[in-house]
Amino acid sequence: MRFEELGLIKPILKALKDKNYQEPTEIQETAIPPILKRKDILGCAQTGTGKTAAFAIPIIQLIHRIEGESNKEPVIRSLIVTPTRELAIQIDENISSYAKYTKVKHTVIFGGVKQGKQVTRLQKGVHILVATPGRLLDLIDQGYININTVKIFVLDEADRMLDMGFINDIKKIIKLLPSKRQSLFFSATMPNNIQKLSKTILHNPQKIEVAPVSSAAETVKQYVYYTNRTSKKKLLIHILETEGMKQVLVFARTKRGADRISRDLSKQKFRALAIHGDKAQNQRQKALAMFKEGKLRILVATDIAARGIDISKLKYVINYEIPNLPETYVHRIGRSGRAGEKGIAISLCEPEENQFVKDIQKLINKKLIVVEDHPFPQTDKPMTEKEKKEWNKEKQRRKQEFFANRNKNKKNRRR
Numbered sequence: 001m002r003f004e005e006l007g008l009i010k011p012i013l014k015a016l017k018d019k020n021y022q023e024p025t026e027i028q029e030t031a032i033p034p035i036l037k038r039k040d041i042l043g044c045a046q047t048g049t050g051k052t053a054a055f056a057i058p059i060i061q062l063i064h065r066i067e068g069e070s071n072k073e074p075v076i077r078s079l080i081v082t083p084t085r086e087l088a089i090q091i092d093e094n095i096s097s098y099a100k101y102t103k104v105k106h107t108v109i110f111g112g113v114k115q116g117k118q119v120t121r122l123q124k125g126v127h128i129l130v131a132t133p134g135r136l137l138d139l140i141d142q143g144y145i146n147i148n149t150v151k152i153f154v155l156d157e158a159d160r161m162l163d164m165g166f167i168n169d170i171k172k173i174i175k176l177l178p179s180k181r182q183s184l185f186f187s188a189t190m191p192n193n194i195q196k197l198s199k200t201i202l203h204n205p206q207k208i209e210v211a212p213v214s215s216a217a218e219t220v221k222q223y224v225y226y227t228n229r230t231s232k233k234k235l236l237i238h239i240l241e242t243e244g245m246k247q248v249l250v251f252a253r254t255k256r257g258a259d260r261i262s263r264d265l266s267k268q269k270f271r272a273l274a275i276h277g278d279k280a281q282n283q284r285q286k287a288l289a290m291f292k293e294g295k296l297r298i299l300v301a302t303d304i305a306a307r308g309i310d311i312s313k314l315k316y317v318i319n320y321e322i323p324n325l326p327e328t329y330v331h332r333i334g335r336s337g338r339a340g341e342k343g344i345a346i347s348l349c350e351p352e353e354n355q356f357v358k359d360i361q362k363l364i365n366k367k368l369i370v371v372e373d374h375p376f377p378q379t380d381k382p383m384t385e386k387e388k389k390e391w392n393k394e395k396q397r398r399k400q401e402f403f404a405n406r407n408k409n410k411k412n413r414r415r
Contacts, residue, residue, distance in 0.1 A: 006032050009061055011101035016057075019097055025050035027210040032058050035184065040205040042198055043186040049210055051156075052094050052310075055080075055184050059152050060095065063127045064102040066151075074105045074125035076145070078152040081131055081173060083161045085110040085281060086288065090310050091156070092130045104128060111135040112281040119144050133161070133169035140176065147176050155201060158187035158194055164304070167197070174201060189327060220337035222345045224357055224368040226378035229350040233264055235376040236320060236348065240270060240298070245316045247291070250300045251332050253321040261320055262300045272298035303328055311335070319347040322356045326363035329356075351378060 003016050003024055024032070027049045031041060035058035045051045059078050067077065082088050092108035099106065106128035107121040115135070122129075122144055129136075129145070139145045155161070161170060185198045185205070198205070227235050240248065252258035255276040262274035273287040273296055290296035292311055303323070317336045323329050329347075337343025347368065349357050361367055 001029055007036060008032075008057065009064065011064070012057060012061055012098060014101050015098050018100075021053075025054075025210075027051055027208065028054045028057070030208050030210065031055065034206045035059070035182075036061065038062075038182050040182060040202045041184045041186075042202055042205040042207045043184070044190050044207075044209040045186060045188065051186055052091050053098065055154055055156075055186070056091065056095050057098055059128065059154070060099045060102060060104050062152065063104050064099075067104070067127055074127045075149040076126060076129050076147060077150065078128045078154070079131065079136075079147055079150045079173075079177070080128065080154040080156060081133060081136065081161075081170070082156040083132065083164050083166060084157075084304060085112060085132060086284070087157065088130050088132050089285070094310075095128060095130070099128075106130070109135045109139060110281075111138075115139065133166045133173065137169055137172060147173070148178055150177055150181055152182045152184070153177055153201070154184045154186070156186050158185060158197065159189045159191070160304075162193060162197070170197070171200075188331070219341060220333050220343040220345050222333065222347075222366070222368045223371050224347045224349050225371050225374055225376075226349050226354075227374075227376045228378055229352070231376035232320065232348050232350065233261075235374065236261075236318065237265070237268055237270075238375060239318070239346065240265075243316075246297065247294065247311075247314060248298050248316040248318060249291075249314060249335055250298060250318045250320050251323075252300055252302055253323065255302055257321060258300045258302050262298075265298055265300075270298055271296055272300060274300040276302040277304060303332065313341060315341070315343055317343065317345045319345070322347050322349055322353040322360075324356055324359075326356070326360040329360045330364065349378070 001024060003013060003021065006024065006029070008016075027043070027045050031043060031054040035041060035055060041055075043051070043054075045054075059080075063077050067074065080091060082091060088108050088110050092106060095104075095106050105124075105126045107118070107126045108130040109115075109118045109122070110132040111134050115138075118135075119139070122139070129147075136145065140147065155170065161167070183201050183203070183205075185201055187194050187198075225235060225239070236250070239245075250261060250272075252261055252274075255278050258274040258276050262272045265272040273290070275284045275287050279287075287296065287299060291299040300320075314336050317333050319329070319332060323332070333343070333345035336345060347357065357368065
């Protein structure tokens with residue numbers, strides 16, 4: 001099937017041609033027609049499946065047809081709520097590409113930066129608003145935003161939204177929306193709490209399930225290097241030096257770990273930067289821009305900061321630290337092998353992470369390819385007392401950081 005067969009208008013087809021989009025992905029083919037028919041959607045789809053285009057393209061078309069010829073000042077007709085700054089910016093950039101030959105106005109708002117420029121853009125009038133929950137409610141409270149004109153509401157990455165403690169903010173936003181509206185609800189997983197939330201948002205929805213979180217893209221080859229914790233840094237440098245990787249996304253479990261990896265790589269003359277929640281927004285955006293433009297070879301990121309990284313040609317992802325949740329692993333490697341491109345995912349596994357690898361393989365129902373021919377193999381040698389103390393200290397620090405971040409999200413989610 002081609003995009004022309006989905007009933008899209010010429011200005012959008014022209015924009016898609018500019019981006020060299022020829023055939024819709026499975027979720028685009030499945031979701032665009034019912035959205036154009038104004039149906040509610042309950043979608044189970046992870047990032048990397050073309051989900052943003054699946055809801056953004058029909059929203060632009062619906063608004064263009066309603067508002068396109070109007071000379072009235074634009075009002076918010078579609079509200080798209082998403083959990084992180086990076087993902088919000090990414091969605092707005094995509095909307096900009098798809099809507100460039102229409103008269104649809106749009107903008108994005110998020111916390112972590114001064115609100116002045118965002119308010120100025122809002123005051124000029126927009127049809128589509130992309131927002132993170134905290135900044136949205138803040139500007140509503142200040143009287144800068146009125147969402148009672150919204151016709152289409154999108155809640156994206158719902159599971160991540162709940163993980164980050166935004167459930168109360170989402171409930172507040174829903175209460176402020178018109179009861180008569182079209183709603184689109186997307187989540188990578190559908191546990192009971194997500195299904196319960198969806199029932200408060202949707203009316204007789206059409207269910208769409210594409211590439212669930214338990215599946216990894218077939219275009220991504222997955223390798224694991226078994227090593228020791230004390231050898232990981234050397235192994236990472238060895239891989240970077242021998243594999244000729246031009247652009248690599250490296251995942252760390254913690255903010256402190258991301259900074260440490262970035263510093264270690266920089267000392268070895270690799271051009272690397274880290275992004276995480278404690279970095280200033282301008283620092284994160286600068287690092288992302290440099291990475292996308294090929295001016296930065298290595299980007300080290302935590303999981304939340306990596307949301308919204310959408311680089312179609314990114315080939316390499318390295319898990320310096322393997323996540324304890326197998327679903328997180330699938331999200332990570334989904335940064336590569338996007339839009340049909342080939343990708344390579346490499347995991348560096350220390351003894352304490354062996355069980356994590358088993359959990360991942362069970363979830364995806366697939367064995368990772370073990371690379372045995374490398375200079376830093378995992379040994380059965382027990383940790384020394386010094387290493388045990390360091391590891392116990394590290395585990396305690398990770399535990400403290402987890403609870404600190406959870407509390408910080410609860411207190412500051414309205415920034």
